[in-house]
Amino acid sequence: MKGIGEDLMQENGNHLNILTTVLEHAYEGIVVVDQQGVITHFNQAYSRLKGISQQQAIGQNVTDVIENTRLHHVLKTGVPERGRLQTISGQDMIVHRIPVWEGETVTSAIGILVFDGVSDLYEILEQIESKEHTSTASAPSVNRGKQPTERTNFDTIIGRSEAIMNTKRIARKAAKTLATVQITGESGTGKELFAQAIHDQSPYADGEFISINCAAIPEHLLEAELFGYEEGAFTGAKKGGKPGLFEAADYGTLFLDEIGDMPLSMQSKILRVLQEKEATRVGGLTPYQTHVRIISATNKNLISMIEEERFREDLYYRLNIIPIHIPPLRARKEDIPLLLATFLENVCRKYEIEEKHFLAESISILTHYPWPGNIREMMNMIEQLVSLVDEECITPDKLPAKILTENSTVLESRSSAxxxxxxxxxxxxxxxxxxxxxxxxxxxxxxxxxxxxxxxxxxxxxxxxxxxxxx
Ligand SMILES: Nc1ncnc2c1ncn2[C@@H]1O[C@H](COP(=O)(O)OP(=O)(O)OP(=O)(O)O)[C@@H](O)[C@H]1O
Ligand SMILES: [Mg+2]
Known part of the structure; x- marks a missing residue:
């Protein structure tokens, strides 16, 4: 007669066998690590993908076997990471990383490769997109509106410095009218963000916010994109024609980004539309009325472009009715600590990882850095830090080399002064x-x-x- 203990042992043994079989024959690559990040299981699919045997992998630290892994991180945070992109052996893969909790502690973690390449996923996405867009296909550099949930408003614009508060004050006032606004500022200072906030407070807020990057669209397509075209207007023109952005943004906002890059021929056409408040589709005969708030933006010096005859002076004055200049980040250094803290918190939340913070010394270095790429550069740096730094506290040595070099140059010049x-x-x-x-x-x-x-x-x-x- 068998005892209860023996029964249990046999039952456990059966479960283990079943699990091992599932693990071994899964189509997905599966790796299991213990509390120290050492590989305890490495199935055949993973072994095939990595080109190393199971015996070679087991017993090694996961970071030595799988590049870009974050399993050691999941062991620390205990937070699962699902559907993440990871490049393994040069291929983009979709992975899940699951922590295994026993009571209060994470005792191991499981990594699962879901697809043997994301190309399948892209194909599916493309199929869905092409279904959705058969009637309203648009160039990638055009953003036709936003979901209400993603809407930007003035509260999204972070900063308490006098410089940014002042800019916000002018922008709020401008928003209430339908006047044409021109936003200038270095790259990454938040020109588009301001444009969206203005739209949000505009009398046309219920209409679409449509942005078009004038630099990214070939000259011959720009006119059709802006004003639309009639069927048969040119070779390749769609059956039934296509409405232009002026039509799509009717009773809304049209954001003409990088206006300094608009070809001279188009500048004349835009000027006419702004003056006459009507436009005609390419190949069309009857003009249509436009009721659009125009916001333009540039990081170029339009005045010197006018002198060089590369920008029309009359268009400049039409666009520049309310000028808004966004100061570069280095001119509002007092905003830097708040921006750093907010972005760090947001990025950690986005990746569902434990909150991190900057050591005071790191903040001081980052405050003195001149940020040539402004807020975009800061956001990119934080994304990079969050994925590279495992520790909870970001110490100065973890900051990008570029920033540290700049800092030591500043210190040197200060000490030589x-x-x-x-x-x-x-x-x-x-x-x-x-x-x-x-x-x-x-x-x-x-x-x-x-x-x-x-x-x-x-x-x-x-x-x-x-x-x-x-x-
Ligand atoms: N004050 C701010 N608070 C929060 N986020 C900001 C702020 N300013 C800019 N951003 C963010 O920084 C990024 C860059 O901003 P945006 O695209 O508006 O800059 P831009 O001036 O249009 O840059 P470019 O000239 O390169 O087109 C965006 O993700 C934006 O949301
Ligand atoms: Mg922009």
């Missing part, structure tokens, strides 16, 4: 000392006389003699 000041100070003192010695000599050691000669009080002379250790 400091030593320059020190040298001047030293020279002044040497000179003063010499003056005192000469005056004393001339007065035959009579201190009262020497003080009189130099024109200082006797007590001051005594102090100075003491300071320079004379007599």
């Amino acid at each position: 400091f030593s320059f000041l020190e040298k001047i100070q030293q020279k002044k003192q040497d000179h003063e000392k010499e003056l005192l010695i000469t005056a004393l000599k001339d007065a035959n050691g009579n201190k009262a006389e020497a003080a009189r000669q130099i024109g200082i009080h006797r007590s001051t002379l005594y102090e100075k003699l003491k300071k320079f250790d004379i007599l």
Whole structure:
């Protein structure tokens, strides 16, 4: 007769067998690591993909076997990461990373490769997209509207500096009217973000916000894109024609991004539409009315482009009715700590990982960095840090090399400026000392006389003699 214990053992043994079989024959690649990140299971599919045997992999640290893995991270955070993209052996893969909890602790983690390449996924996505867009296909550089949930408003624009508050104040005022707004600012300062916020507060807020990057669309397509075209207007024109962005943005906002890159021929056409408030489709005969708020943006100096005859002056004045300039990040350094903290929190939440924070010294370095790419550069840096730094606290050594190099250059120049000041100070003192010695000599050691000669009080002379250790 078998005891209860034996029964249980047999049952457990059966479960284990079943699990091992499933694991071994799964189409997906499966890897299991223990609490230390050491591989305990590595199935055939994974072994085939990596081109190393199961025996070779088992017992090794997962970071030495699978590039870009985050299983060691999941062991620490205990937070599952599902449907993430990971490049393994040069292929983009979809992975799940699952922590295994026993009571209060994470005892192991499982990594699963879902597809043997994301190409299948892209194909599916493309199929869905082509179904959705058969009637309203648009160029990739055109964004036709946003879902209400993603809507940007002035609260999305982070910053409490006087510079940004002032810019927001002007933008809010402009938003309430339908006046044409021109936003200038260096790359990555938030021109599009401001444009969206203006739209949100605009009388046309219920209409579409459509943005078009004038630099990214070939000249011959730009006109058709903006004003639409009629059937048969050109070879390849769609049956039934296609409405233009001016039509799509009717009673909404049309954001003409990188307006400085708009070809001169198009500038004339846009000017006419802005003046006459009507446009005609390419190949069309009857004009249609437009009721569109125009916001344009550029990081180019349009005034010098006008001088070089590369931008129409009359169009410039049409667009520049309310100018809004967004200052670069280095001109509003006081916003940097808040931006860093907010973006770091957002990115950690997005990846469902434990919150991280910057060490005060890191914030200080980042505050002194000039941020040539402005807020976009900062957001990219944070994405990079979150995926590369495992620790909860981001210390200065983890910051990108570019920023650290810049910092040491600043420190060096500061210390050389400091030593320059020190040298001047030293020279002044040497000179003063010499003056005192000469005056004393001339007065035959009579201190009262020497003080009189130099024109200082006797007590001051005594102090100075003491300071320079004379007599
Ligand atoms: N003050 C801010 N608060 C929060 N996010 C910001 C802020 N400014 C910019 N961003 C974010 O920074 C990124 C870059 O902003 P945006 O695309 O609006 O810049 P841009 O000036 O249009 O840049 P470019 O000239 O390169 O087109 C965006 O993701 C935007 O949401
Ligand atoms: Mg932009």
